[in-house]
Amino acid sequence: MSAHSDRRYVEIANLTKAYSNPYGEAVKVVDEFNLILRRGEVVSIIGHSGCGKSTVLTMVAGLNDITSGAVVLSGREICGPGPDRGVVFQSPCLLPWMTAFQNVMLGIDQVYSHGSKTERRQICEYYLNAVGLSDSMHKFPREMSGGMQQRVGIARAIALKPRMLLLDEPFGRLDSLTRMELQDVILGVLDREQITTIMITHDVDEAIYMSNRICMMTNGPAATVGQILDLPFDRPRNRKQLLEHPDYYEFRGALIAFLERQEARKATHVPKKSNVDAAKSAVRVTSPSVRQHATAGTAT
């Protein structure tokens, strides 16, 4: 792998998702989302609920059709889901009639079908051990806490040695202590395996703690990248040291302020139907150059 392709390991270019509304118009949920990840980098995407974060993630995962734009992973454009991308959702969605071991083995058997049974078992045990479940491999989901189930979900995703890991609010349903434990578990794995990762989160502190970069999304419709924050903290991370870093609260403040501003703009956003009607009349009365140059809502 060349240095150049490591620098642009994942390229998300002009990624757009549109749905038809009741008027028969294509409404863009995500509009020209651009992001480039270096190999081994962890990037968090933050933004308000419903802004389109998960839409971006599911398009990258290949679980959601792309209206326009492209996702290129390690020099190859993605087309549908594949084992090169592991996904962890908020809910681990384990098969309830299978043990933790069997849930993880399910994917391993598919992807490493060329390996011996012993090799596949070793892989499974290695990753369950990596997420701290060496003593609970043969428990069923009903016998495990939410945190333990999520650990199984993480092990299931990383055991396939994906080129990229996609985490969609993976700690959203966990209490804060379990959440911190799991953050460290995932960071440990990511530091060891150098897996390029996109994580969706609402938690500003989590984003700062876990990421190399934080991508802030604007509110929808037509949500896109607002800005990206490059964090200067080295990995592996130490939570205590990070919290004591003199710049930590500057970054935290900037992120919260961004979200607050987006919220304020959302609050002044007119309801959808009248918005569509207003947009139609604006198109009729406003000249193209004014629409092109004027700043939305305020320029004269």
Added chain:
Amino acid sequence: MTDSVSTIAKNQSTLVQYFEVWNLDDDGNSMSLQDYTRLRNDGVDSGKHGVDSGKLGRRVRCGEGVAGMAWNQRNAIILQEAPSELLQRIGTQNGLQLTALIAYPILRGQEVLSVIVLGISEGPGAFEVWGRDDRDELSISASYYSRLKNLEFISRYVKFPKGAGLPGTVWKSGHPRLAPNLSSNPTFMRSWDADETHLSTGLCLPVGSAAGNSDSVLLLLSTSEKPIATGFEIWAPKPDGELESQLQTVASDRGPVCDEETQIQLRIHDTVHAAWKTGRAMSSTQTESTYRQAMLAVPVYRGREQVSVVMFMF
């Protein structure tokens, strides 16, 4: 028109206290000083109006002086504080206490046609040059901040992909953009403490040679406390018009700065059209007026196509 700008008083002191217009000579080997203007609290001095007019016509070669540096680099230049000899020399020559010099080249394709040089005085405000990095994102490549500590801090770590934020929007479109009411403007993403610092208006100008693919952008962030200029306007041709007489204002934050509004409007019109016609930067001053009046017209190209004229009013 915005609340923040409409409160600007007559003859309010501006962050820009001095500007120069340099145009490429016919032989293409040098640039000549076409005009310079000193903005005083009680009026203006202009080379065209005979003040130190011997300086007019002074030439620089590519790489010489701040104008020559912008020409050479085909990019906006920011020089600030000591030990910048250029900054000290220009400040001393003009009897001004300058804290920074900003040079902005006007490019038509690969060719630099003009360079404007702005002399900045002490006061709150920011000038940022955002350049493309190896991820195709814009990051700060040069900057000047005064009394905007939080903005200065966070800007070192902020990146804008194409289409994101004010710099990314201008990079994508290749058109200049005026952003009034920065604290609530949806294109301005770093509005963390815009209210507290009185950030009021942003003006973003593309710098580059390829259509729709600027190499960098220059962002000016002005406060209501001491604005960069008393007003900005962007003029562009009407959608179906090819004639220069059909230029129109597409964005403005200019408030009522003078009782002689009609005269000013006429002069703006003349200056804009002269800049559009020649395709080069133009300045205009009204030294005998009761009120200080100076304006600078900056043509903007998208590739080789002239798309607009940005007006600075002082």
